[in-house]
Amino acid sequence: MQATEEEILVIPAKVIESIGSFEGFQRDVERYLPRILSSEDLVFKPRTAMERDPAFKQLIPYVLLQWIDPSGDQQLFAYTRGSGQGESRLHARRSVGIGGHISVEDAQGSDCPYETGLQRELDEEVRIDASVRSSCVGLIYDPSTEVGRVHLGIVHRFVLDQPSVFPNEKDICDASFQTLASLRADFERLETWSQLCVNHLFNDDDATSSC
Numbered sequence: 001m002q003a004t005e006e007e008i009l010v011i012p013a014k015v016i017e018s019i020g021s022f023e024g025f026q027r028d029v030e031r032y033l034p035r036i037l038s039s040e041d042l043v044f045k046p047r048t049a050m051e052r053d054p055a056f057k058q059l060i061p062y063v064l065l066q067w068i069d070p071s072g073d074q075q076l077f078a079y080t081r082g083s084g085q086g087e088s089r090l091h092a093r094r095s096v097g098i099g100g101h102i103s104v105e106d107a108q109g110s111d112c113p114y115e116t117g118l119q120r121e122l123d124e125e126v127r128i129d130a131s132v133r134s135s136c137v138g139l140i141y142d143p144s145t146e147v148g149r150v151h152l153g154i155v156h157r158f159v160l161d162q163p164s165v166f167p168n169e170k171d172i173c174d175a176s177f178q179t180l181a182s183l184r185a186d187f188e189r190l191e192t193w194s195q196l197c198v199n200h201l202f203n204d205d206d207a208t209s210s211c
Contacts, residue, residue: 007044009102009113010056011152015041016141025155025200026139033136033154037114044104050150054143057152061118062097062140062193064155064201065128067163067177074202075163075177077126081191082171093191096183096198097155098125118156125172129164137201140193153193157201 019032026032036042036059050056065077076096102117110116122128138155142148163177183190183198190198 006047006101007104008047008050009059009104009106009117010043010045010050011036011039011059012041013055013057015039016057016152022139023141023143025196026141027137027200029136029138032139036152037112044107047101052150054149056150057141058150059102059114060151060153061099061102061114061121062153062155062197063099063118063122064096064157064197065098065126065160065165066157067130067160069163069179073179073181075179076183076198077163077165077175078178078183078194079167079175080173082169082173094186094189094194095191096194097153097191098122100125114154123168125167125169127166127168128158128160129166130160130162132161133159138197140196142192142196145192148192155197155201 015036016032019035045056047058050058067075067077069075077098078094078096080092080094098121099118100121102114106117106120107113135157136154137157140153140155141151165175165177167175180198180202183194187195187198
């Protein structure tokens with residue numbers, strides 16, 4: 001019996017364009033996110049087709065796990081993507097983001113599939129043994145790459161009271177908390193979304209949004 005293809009949450013590109021086209025990192029969460037998540041045009045579609053169709057953008061929560069060490073330095077949980085991670089075009093790149101697609105199963109019994117999918121992805125990929133203060137701090141759209149032009153990243157910052165994060169998947173490799181200076185020293189190894197986050201986010205008060 002043929003396996004049922006994964007269906008993922010997407011938004012038509014025209015919806016984003018109606019709010020305001022952007023490229024790179026967009027900090028105005030309140031302008032975009034409520035309208036995206038309340039849109040009647042949100043729909044689940046087969047993933048294979050969506051990987052080739054820039055007329056739709058796949059919604060991807062991208063969670064940064066941040067800890068401030070006793071000396072006051074900000075550190076981010078960083079890892080190398082192994083070959084078992086879902087997006088093959090990102091394998092072997094360093095990342096500071098945890099997350100993935102919102103699947104049709106996340107809509108079952110949920111008033112907000114996006115939030116349900118965000119928590120599911122986080123629980124699948126890591127175990128966090130720390131208190132968390134969370135906020136939604138931006139959106140990412142990078143049409144300069146094949147993978148970037150069909151995805152819309154929604155960036156969440158989780159500030160932890162201690163650096164207790166443990167991978168749940170073997171394909172989250174070489175994981176550790178790194179200072180911003182260390183990440184910038186190895187900047188070229190970071191995937192594009194991680195580069196954008198490192199460049200745009202830290203030492204500011206960011207707006208908070210929720211579903």
